Amino acid sequence: MTKPTKETIADLLVRNVPREVIMGIEDALAVGAQRAYFAARGMDDGHLPSVVGQLRHFHMNESFQRALVVNNASPSPIRGNAIVTGRTGIFTLARFNIKEGIWINGRRSQTRRQMSMANMAIEPLVQPELFSDYEPPSQAVAFFVACFAASLHIQPESPVSIQIAVPNRDMNGWLFREPITAFAKRYDHKPESQQGDLAKPKLKKSIGKQNKNGTTQ
Structure with a gap:
């Protein structure tokens, strides 16, 4: 019988994606969204939502790619509507936008769906009763x-x-x-195995005392 693993997907993310990558991407996406909105100002209200949506895609793709470059996360080049990806540890990183609550929209991209097939290897971490074996993913x-x-x-x-x-x-x-603001706090909690040794050894009082002739007792 296979021993269940204590590994979690959050653990995998923290171990493979450095905090500076997470925070850099968060800042970059916020900047890209702001640039898109200001670039769309003055357009007719009738098609403003469509214009803002398209500009968000382009501006946020650019800012995402720059954040990957700055953090040495192996960014793919910007090419039209192609998905921009990065790589750190075992994780390929990508992005998309949604309207709040409509998460199913992420499936519209065939490329994103193909990318997601790689996560078959980590599904046992969430649904162990459906899978008998777990191998650390590559x-x-x-x-x-x-x-x-x-x-x-x-x-x-x-x-x-x-x-x-x-x-x-x-x-x-x-x-x-998980929201990045909450996820970033996970980096502040080290696993017990990484905590420092709190033991403070004490020398016996007699050790180290010297006689008048300079010899140690």
């Missing part, structure tokens, strides 16, 4: 998801939240999902 996929309000009348210039999300192999469910 690759997995995580998305940075910028969630925007459904209406441009509510916080139009920035995401309501930016989350890190790990889909299942079919991208019709989420193995892990």
Whole structure:
């Protein structure tokens, strides 16, 4: 009988994706969204939501790619509508935008669905009763998801939240999902095995005393 692992997807993310990558991407996506909104100002209200949506895609792709470059996360080049990806540890990183609460929209991209198939290897961490064996994965996929309000009348210039999300192999469910603001706190908690030794050995009082002739007792 296979011994169940104590590994979690959050553990995998913290171990493979450095904090500076997480925080750099969060800042970059917020900046990209702001640039998109200001670039769309002055357009007719009739198609403003469509314009803002398209500009968010391009500006946030650029800012995401720059954040990957700065943090040495192996960014793919920007090419039209192609998905920009990075790589750190076992994780391939990508991004997309949604309207708040409509997470199923992430499946619209065939490329994202194909990428998510790699997560079959980490599904046992969430559904151990369905899988008898777990092997440490060599690759997995995580998305940075910028969630925007459904209406441009509510916080139009920035995401309501930016989350890190790990889909299942079919991208019709989420193995892990958490706002970056909450996820970043995980880096402050080291596993017990990495904590320092708190023991403080004491020498016996007699050790180290010298006689008048300079010899140690």
